[in-house]
Amino acid sequence: MTAANIFPKGFLWGAATAAHQVEGNNVNSDGWLLEHLPGTIFAEPSGDACDHYHRYPQDIGLLAELGFNTYRFSIEWARIEPEEGEFSRAILEHYRRVLTTCREHGLTPVVTFHHFTSPRWLIAAGGWEDEQTPGRFARYCERVTQHLGDLIGAACTLNEANLPALLATMGIGGEPAEQRGQVPMWAAAARALGIAPERVAPFQFTTSAKGFEVKLAAHRTAMAAIKAGPGNFPVGMTLANADIQAGPGGEARAAAVRREVNEVYLEAVRGDDFVGIQTYGRTRFGPDGMLQPDEGVELNMMGEEFYPEGLEATIRQAAAVAGIPVLVTENGLATSDDTRRIAYVQRALRGVTSCLRDGIDVRGYIYWTALDNFEWVFGYRPTFGLIAVDRATQERTAKPSARWLGNIARSNGASLEG
Numbered sequence: 090m091t092a093a094n095i096f097p098k099g100f101l102w103g104a105a106t107a108a109h110q111v112e113g114n115n116v117n118s119d120g121w122l123l124e125h126l127p128g129t130i131f132a133e134p135s136g137d138a139c140d141h142y143h144r145y146p147q148d149i150g151l152l153a154e155l156g157f158n159t160y161r162f163s164i165e166w167a168r169i170e171p172e173e174g175e176f177s178r179a180i181l182e183h184y185r186r187v188l189t190t191c192r193e194h195g196l197t198p199v200v201t202f203h204h205f206t207s208p209r210w211l212i213a214a215g216g217w218e219d220e221q222t223p224g225r226f227a228r229y230c231e232r233v234t235q236h237l238g239d240l241i242g243a244a245c246t247l248n249e250a251n252l253p254a255l256l257a258t259m260g261i262g263g264e265p266a267e268q269r270g271q272v273p274m275w276a277a278a279a280r281a282l283g284i285a286p287e288r289v290a291p292f293q294f295t296t297s298a299k300g301f302e303v304k305l306a307a308h309r310t311a312m313a314a315i316k317a318g319p320g321n322f323p324v325g326m327t328l329a330n331a332d333i334q335a336g337p338g339g340e341a342r343a344a345a346v347r348r349e350v351n352e353v354y355l356e357a358v359r360g361d362d363f364v365g366i367q368t369y370g371r372t373r374f375g376p377d378g379m380l381q382p383d384e385g386v387e388l389n390m391m392g393e394e395f396y397p398e399g400l401e402a403t404i405r406q407a408a409a410v411a412g413i414p415v416l417v418t419e420n421g422l423a424t425s426d427d428t429r430r431i432a433y434v435q436r437a438l439r440g441v442t443s444c445l446r447d448g449i450d451v452r453g454y455i456y457w458t459a460l461d462n463f464e465w466v467f468g469y470r471p472t473f474g475l476i477a478v479d480r481a482t483q484e485r486t487a488k489p490s491a492r493w494l495g496n497i498a499r500s501n502g503a504s505l506e507g
């Protein structure tokens with residue numbers, strides 16, 4: 090069998106973005122608040138980002154012209170419901186125009202209802218450790234689906250509910266609630282929000298057992314709310330799926346991390362329509378914790394090992410544990426050398442091909458990310474994009490990798506080895 094016929098008809102080929110990282114001026118969100126606090130861990134504020142809020146027609150048109158058939162993006166809760174219970178019809182209409190633009194260009198819109206940022210009021214009300222949050226999230230999802238459901242192609246409820254668990258194993262974040270007041274950014278957030286530091290619980294930084302329960306409950310209630318609305322599209326959630334490997338003597342540790350970070354969540358999504366897999370590389374563990382990449386190996390701009398083979402391993406793990414279709418909702422490389430991006434994606438796609446050959450139900454490959462954008466705490470320095478964005482003029486320039494991957498998309502994978 091050749092690569093030409095291994096990709097099923099209707100395979101989704103696309104690129105992804107997230108509202109806060111590209112739209113600009115997401116001023117009612119917790120992200121905006123955290124970026125501007127004294128003691129912030131964010132390298133710089135998001136500001137205008139890529140001004141995608143206004144420039145989406147051009148961006149969507151470019152993706153279609155490049156050859157893609159899918160665009161994954163998120164809608165912003167902090168814009169749609171800027172104060173609790175106050176929904177903005179004008180903003181919902183904005184997202185209706187975004188969806189319509191996708192449809193007019195023949196792109197299937199894959200919509201993420203929550204991609205890390207939340208309304209500031211939600212965090213002031215206890216955020217992702219508060220037991221009312223699943224109900225609040227479902228109410229928002231219901232409103233959105235009523236307004237937009239007929240145009241949605243596939244929906245992701247939450248993005249990477251397990252990311253905090255993954256980061257905590259790497260020694261990033263994960264302070265127990267009672268210690269949050271000692272971290273300058275959390276202490277400042279508590280003051281700004283008028284709550285106790287132990288109640289500050291933004292989505293990406295909440296690793297507690299309570300946070301895990303709240304997020305899974307939110308996924309379930311959102312799923313029901315979305316399914317009850319107009320449209321008939323698959324719904325799932327996405328996970329951060331690093332390929333967890335053992336270094337010398339690290340087998341037990343790696344197995345424990347794999348269980349805690351990946352398997353528990355993959356078991357929780359059994360029965361969903363699909364699971365979104367988001368893999369960037371591998372993380373290795375020795376007996377005492379995470380290992381640094383070996384001396385001399387190629388690194389990406391995030392300081393992580395260049396390891397495209399991680400995707401195949403995580404697709405296989407997801408299919409085996411969750412037992413549902415897999416959609417690659419993110420995979421990509423932060424690099425200033427676009428030839429390395431092509432090499433990375435080519436090797437990652439060989440992994441997808443091998444999974445398809447073994448009969449694994451992989452529904453699509455969505456590259457992270459469409460545009461060079463706001464990479465959270467790292468600011469604008471890491472560039473994952475297929476399309477470069479001039480920070481002063483907002484001018485877009487498709488990189489060679491965009492044309493290369495777009496051509497593969499256009500041929501439904503046939504040109505992969507060519």
Ligand code: BGC
Nearest residue numbers: 107248249329367419457464
């Ligand atoms: C997130 C993106 C992020 C990307 C690269 C994923 O964890 O969903 O928002 O930009 O990884 O770090």
